[in-house]
Amino acid sequence: AQKVTQAQTEISVVEKEDVTLDCVYETRDTTYYLFWYKQPPSGELVFLIRRNSFDEQNEISGRYSWNFQKSTSSFNFTITASQVVDSAVYFCALSEGSYNYGQNFVFGPGTRLSVLP
Amino acid sequence: EAGVAQSPRYKIIEKRQSVAFWCNPISGHATLYWYQQILGQGPKLLIQFQNNGVVDDSQLPKDRFSAERLKGVDSTLKIQPAKLEDSAVYLCASSPVGAGGSGANVLTFGAGSRLTVL
Numbered sequence: 001a002q003k004v005t006q007a008q009t010e011i012s013v014v015e016k017e018d019v020t021l022d023c024v025y026e027t028r029d030t031t032y033y034l035f036w037y038k039q040p041p042s043g044e045l046v047f048l049i050r051r052n053s054f055d056e057q058n059e060i061s062g063r064y065s066w067n068f069q070k071s072t073s074s075f076n077f078t079i080t081a082s083q084v085v086d087s088a089v090y091f092c093a094l095s096e097g098s099y100n101y102g103q104n105f106v107f108g109p110g111t112r113l114s115v116l117p
Numbered sequence: 118e119a120g121v122a123q124s125p126r127y128k129i130i131e132k133r134q135s136v137a138f139w140c141n142p143i144s145g146h147a148t149l150y151w152y153q154q155i156l157g158q159g160p161k162l163l164i165q166f167q168n169n170g171v172v173d174d175s176q177l178p179k180d181r182f183s184a185e186r187l188k189g190v191d192s193t194l195k196i197q198p199a200k201l202e203d204s205a206v207y208l209c210a211s212s213p214v215g216a217g218g219s220g221a222n223v224l225t226f227g228a229g230s231r232l233t234v235l
Contacts, residue, residue, distance in 0.1 A: 004159075035223070042228065043206060043229045044227070044229065045160070045210075046226075047223050047224070050223060096220045103148070104173075104220065107160045108159050109158055110157075
């Protein structure tokens with residue numbers, strides 16, 4: 001069965017600090033996809049990144065970077081030089097393809113990030 | 118492109134009353150999902166439709182929850198009768214249908230419907 005763990009429930013940092021959000025997943029499939037979503041106070045989940053299980057290259061997008069390590073089943077998310085606007089709940093998610101169901105998509109419990117001015 | 122529309126945004130009811138939530142997905146998205154998000158938790162899948170057929174409702178409390186997507190476009194989620202523990206945000210999401218077996222599709226979410234049961 002698929003499972004996503006985000007051990008950090010809440011993190012507080014001061015603006016301009018770097019912060020890493022951890023994500024550990026469990027799956028028996030060899031083909032799967034990992035996602036990060038952001039949920040700001042407005043409540044809408046916003047897609048940030050998708051990574052497939054065959055691509056372990058790290059990715060950087062502006063102040064955001066992602067580190068995927070299959071050996072440790074982790075897909076961690078780092079925000080460099082954090083800003084107050086980064087304050088939100090961040091969810092890691094795992095998706096497995098299923099021929100019958102199309103897609104099994106499971107979220108972790110989320111990490112609440114507070115960036116203080 | 119218009120996003121996923123949900124209504125109402127907020128609803129307060131007393132226990133044992135009924136409530137219905139509506140969702141209109143992104144045009145052309147064949148797959149529609151309803152998630153329940155209890156405060157402080159991650160979203161939990163209630164039901165997944167592909168076009169107008171149910172592909173996964175294993176976590177839907179069928180004694181009180183029902184959902185339909187009659188014409189394969191918009192969808193309604195109903196709770197009857199509501200319990201205190203149903204207080205949550207109900208999120209609708211949609212995605213395009215991928216190739217068979219693909220798990221790659223990005224889910225696009227609506228703003229959610231916040232339910233408070235007193």
